[in-house]
Amino acid sequence: MKRILVVVIVLFTAIITMAYLYFSRLNTERENNDNDLHAAVNNSAVILSFQNDKSILDILKSQPLFSEIIGEENYNQMVSLKNHLLNVPAINSIIDQQGIYISLVPAENRKIDLLYTTQINQEATITQLLAALKSSKALLQEEKAITRITLTDSSVFYFGVKDNLLLLSSSDKPIRDVIAAKFEKNNEFVEYIKLNSRLSKTSLAELYINFAKLPVLLKSVIPGKLTGELSILNNQNSFASLVYNYSKDKVLLTGTTKANDANNYYQLFAKLAPQKITITNILPINTANYSVFTIDNYANWKPLLDKWLLTQKTDEAIENTTEKINQKYHLDLAQVFPKYFKDQIITFQLSTTERLGAINLSNGDKTDQLLLELSTEYNEEIRLFREETLLYAYFGEPFKKFKRPYYTIIDNYLVFANNASTIQSFLNSYKNNRLLINDKGYSYTINLLPNTACISFFVDLPHSTDIFRKNSFSTYYKHMISENGLKNYSSFTYQLNGDNGKFQTNMLINKNQQIITDSLAINIDSLIIAP
Incomplete structure (x- = not known):
């Protein structure tokens, strides 16, 4: 009887231990998964999200509208970033299947910067990522906690890391802002996105909008205050989560x-x-x-x-x-x-x-x-x-x-x-x-x-x-x-x-x-x- 009791106690302890480890890992993964969202919504009113999965993105290849809407300059930046950096096998393997967030961030001189945010895979480390970057043909230059990257086509990007996050932008300020930011545990916009996102389930890509921050973004486009028909966007405390539906036209x-x-x-x-x-x-x-x-x-x-x-x-x-x-x-x-x-x-x-x-x-x-x-x-x-x-x-x-x-x-x-x-x-x-x-x-x-x-x-x-x-x-x-x-x-x-x-x-x-x-x-x- 004592032996049976000991065995039961051991099994029970093992189950509790495994459950603790399992849920601890889940909580860690969930926290990690939230980090990229927190980074993406920092100072941004509009975020585009998709999964780094070729089988998903192949479906979009006949979509003729993408470059026209985001602008030729922004599109060329994205192509350059992929062709000369992110397509390097050693780098891509570190972020394969991860969600990618592209945030529109208001910048100086009437510009809007694009901030790219993703996580590295659990099996990879920041050290491996840095080693992969150094093995590429890009020219790297350290600049106060971030790295200036000059690609082989002379395009310039800035690279930074925060915890398990990879941050890229054509400007250093969005990255510095994310690195310096203290993420709120109960960010309403993040919670809304988590509740409504179907990114890993049924959707090809998603768009998230924080209307409360939209006037700040639009200041880069429109001088002065929002008036006329756009005045409805003033003090508009609303969120939107929208799923992209494929179409050619x-x-x-x-x-x-x-x-x-x-x-x-x-x-x-x-x-x-x-x-x-x-x-x-x-x-x-x-x-x-x-x-x-x-x-x-x-x-x-x-x-x-x-x-x-x-x-x-x-x-x-x-x-x-x-x-x-x-x-x-x-x-x-x-x-x-x-x-x-x-x-x-x-x-x-x-x-x-x-x-x-x-x-x-x-x-x-x-x-x-x-x-x-x-x-x-x-x-x-x-x-x-x-x-x-x-x-x-x-x-x-x-x-x-x-x-x-x-x-x-x-x-x-x-x-x-x-x-x-x-x-x-x-x-x-x-x-x-x-x-x-x-x-x-x-x-x-x-x-x-x-x-x-x-x-x-x-x-x-x-x-x-x-x-x-x-x-x-x-x-x-x-x-x-x-x-x-x-x-x-x-x-x-x-x-x-x-x-x-x-x-x-x-x-x-x-x-x-x-x-x-x-x-x-x-x-x-x-x-x-x-x-």
């Missing part, structure tokens, strides 16, 4: 977007049922961009809006204004917009930079009659609101800049702008059927995505050329109009569908269909780090 990513701020306006739509978008049918042919919001049941949505107005500290002013208007004009505003609004609101900007807004109505004639006392006549078709903030009071943030606009009601749509000439321009386009919906390229694009959404953002790139020229630094404008850049691209779409507090997301960057994409194909397998 477009970039399509799908995944989730999560608004972290409970007071975010978009949260008002996070639990709504998506609606079919039809209000875009009224847009003029020269529309540069638009933002659509759908509301399936206004009566249920209005209390959410009221709570949001409370967080913006505009609720009391709106309530007082509404009461004064009701008394002054002997109206009940609750019987106007809440009663006759249908289900969609939109703001849009024309290529001329003019901005407009619109809502669809269940009964345009009745709404027109009710608004007569609240407005003055400009001409037979256009009127001007007498009072301010009416549209903001009933629909919120998108209409904040339309304080006392001119408006017209036509075919059950109320369309408004801050200038009468803008409304007249809209009417001319609408009556003469010069509409965006008649553009074949636009029709093709919108048919690539579901026609239902809670929120949809769209940018027509050709119509936005002049706007971008006036609001971006010359380097990025030149990339937009370059044949080797974005000239042959038609549009950008970001579509959100409510899903119990988060958003199912589609992001589409589409190319002009008349372009023969095969002639622009790039050899993306030149980026593959293969043994």
Whole structure:
């Protein structure tokens, strides 16, 4: 009996010991796996991730769009890095099958640096990595904890290590920043990526976006503050995790977007049922961009809006204004917009930079009659609101800049702008059927995505050329109009569908269909780090 007891104790101890060692190793591996993520998100709002696996990257080799989107200079850097350094067998074997993160990091002189982050395999050591680097034909020069690498084609990169991480960039600052950084144990963005990533399971590549840091990155592209349609990115505390879907003629990513701020306006739509978008049918042919919001049941949505107005500290002013208007004009505003609004609101900007807004109505004639006392006549078709903030009071943030606009009601749509000439321009386009919906390229694009959404953002790139020229630094404008850049691209779409507090997301960057994409194909397998 004693012998049996001893054997049981020994076995039990062995099991406990093995379990401890196993889970200790798991925890160590998990910590190591997190290190590359922490490094990748440090000072970066946008991160691209893929696995260093030839079988995965081979699938991408006919993708013709990669170099055009990231820019020829950045693409050439990546090719040079692979061909002259990372393709060295001794180096590649140390990082084979590891995840690779490419982070966009804001830099000085209106530039954006690329930071490459990966881990070395468990069987390898930093010493082996350094030895492999020295055995290559690259010229190495030590510079205060990092190494300056001059490749055989004269390209210059900087190399650094932190724990088990390999860091590479064409600039030394992103690497020094990562080495000096103390990683937070509970970084919200890292935890979000870990929870949503499918990189090692089903996806070829993934894109992660931290919208809170995006304005800092965009300062390298756009001078001054984010204004106009881009102002929605200010104080936008949201994360996105998007999976790349293979295509030869477009970039399509799908995944989730999560608004972290409970007071975010978009949260008002996070639990709504998506609606079919039809209000875009009224847009003029020269529309540069638009933002659509759908509301399936206004009566249920209005209390959410009221709570949001409370967080913006505009609720009391709106309530007082509404009461004064009701008394002054002997109206009940609750019987106007809440009663006759249908289900969609939109703001849009024309290529001329003019901005407009619109809502669809269940009964345009009745709404027109009710608004007569609240407005003055400009001409037979256009009127001007007498009072301010009416549209903001009933629909919120998108209409904040339309304080006392001119408006017209036509075919059950109320369309408004801050200038009468803008409304007249809209009417001319609408009556003469010069509409965006008649553009074949636009029709093709919108048919690539579901026609239902809670929120949809769209940018027509050709119509936005002049706007971008006036609001971006010359380097990025030149990339937009370059044949080797974005000239042959038609549009950008970001579509959100409510899903119990988060958003199912589609992001589409589409190319002009008349372009023969095969002639622009790039050899993306030149980026593959293969043994």
